[in-house]
Amino acid sequence: MKKENITIYDIAKEANVSPATVSRVLTGNAKVRPQTMRKIVDVIEKYNFRPNSLARSLLHKQSKTIGFILPDINHPFFSTLVQKCEAHALELGYTTFLCNTMNNSSNESKYLQSLVEKQVDGIIYLGGRINDTDTDQEYAEEMKKVMERIPVVFVNGQMAGVDAHMVRTDEESGIEKLVELLVNLKHKKIxxxxxxxxxxxxxxxxNTFVKAMKSKGLGVNKDWIFGTGFNIESGEEVAAQLLYLRERPTAVICANDLVAIGVIKVLTKFGLKVPDDVSIVGFDDIYLAQHFPPGITTVSQNYDQLGQTAINVLVGLINENEAEKETVVPTSLVLRDSCKLFSES
Known part of the structure; x- marks a missing residue:
């Protein structure tokens, strides 16, 4: 046997004992007869064996590790959520592997395989292919093969044909709250x-925005519904397009807070005041939303509850407990200074 390839099973075989007995010696969790312990220790010393976390937990067949796959660690939604997840996982005795795919499907596949090879106990999946409206069947088959070996929890996403456990925020309710707020502030052109x-x-x-507007008896102007992405730059792009319109909305709901920041930057640059000239609201309640002038009214994703719930569901599955297929975490409205009562004057 090569020293670098030695495993707990090799130790057990040469010492003529069970892997569980070797595990007890390594962890000191139970008594082992002195002569048996001597045999095991001799083999361990012979190969200079240093058990890793996987070897130490073989008795329970768990590595006590969790993998995270996410598309963009720079995006505050993902970085904040992973931070909350990781903190709760540590409380439950799990360490983590973070896999940032950089919005690349090929990288997603590589990381999935890597986490399986590392024998993580479970995977939290954020964004990427689980956010595609139309599921790629090749990706779905790949995901199902992974789920045959280890549990996977999707956060705010799903895949057609993949029977995964999902934890999601109530985004529909969040948008409804924003529409309700702006309508109460007398806005009709949103x-x-x-x-x-x-x-x-x-x-x-x-879709929720359109339904909510119609339920309030308000028209939906398709010229006021468009987007190019999820970052600040895309917010600047859509704001520039907004400026060219002959008729503009008096209030705007943005897909997230980064887009809202980009919109506010460009509108302010061209002499429009927020919220005096136009009300702007965001979504996610990232850290910057509170501090970017004038302070962005938004919807909180309740990161603490979302992160803890995702980890609790995954750990339950790791321990072979029953779990709801879908768990919905409520969103909440956060009022700041980026919207105000509409006045004709």
């Missing part, structure tokens, strides 16, 4: 900016 078609979070928010 737009929706940001996001991308074919991404489920955008489709859900946009």
């Amino acid at each position: 737009g929706f900016l940001g996001g991308l078609e074919g991404i489920s979070s955008t489709d859900v928010k946009k």
Whole structure:
């Protein structure tokens, strides 16, 4: 046996004992007969064996590790949520592997395989392919094969044909609250900016916006519904397009807070005041939303509850407990200074 390839099973075989007995010696959790312990220790010393976390937990067949797959660690939604998840996982005795795919499907596949090879106990999946409105069947088959070996929990996403456990925030309710707020502030001309078609979070928010407007008896102007992405730059782009319109909305709901920041930057640059000339609201309640002038009214994703719930569901599955297929975490409205009562004057 090569020293670098030695495993707890090799130790057990040469010492003529069970892997569980070797595990007890390594952890000191139970008594082992002195002569048996001597045999095991001799083999361990012979190969200079240093058990890793996987070897130490073989008795329970768990590595006590969790993998995270996410599309963009720079995006505050994902970084904040992972931070909350990781903190709760540590409380439950789990360490984590963070896999940032950089919005690349090929990287997603590589990381999935890597986490399986590392024998993580479970995977939290954020964004990427689980946010595609139309599921790629090749990706779905790949995901199902992974789920045959280890549990996976989707956060704010799903895949057609993949029977995964999901934890999601109530994005529909969040958009309804924003529409309700703006209507109560006497706005009738309301737009929706940001996001991308074919991404489920955008489709859900946009469709909910249209329904909520119609339920209030308000018309929906398609010229006021468009987007090019989810970052500040895309917010600047849609704001520039907004400026060219002959008729503009008096209030705008943005797909997320980064888009709202971009919109406010450009409108302010061209002499429009927020909220005096136009009211702007966002979504997510990232850290910047509170501090970017004038302070962005938004919808909180309740990161603490979302992160803890995702980890609790995954750990339950790891321990072979029953769990609801879908768990919905409520959103909440956060009022700041980026919207005000509409006045004709």
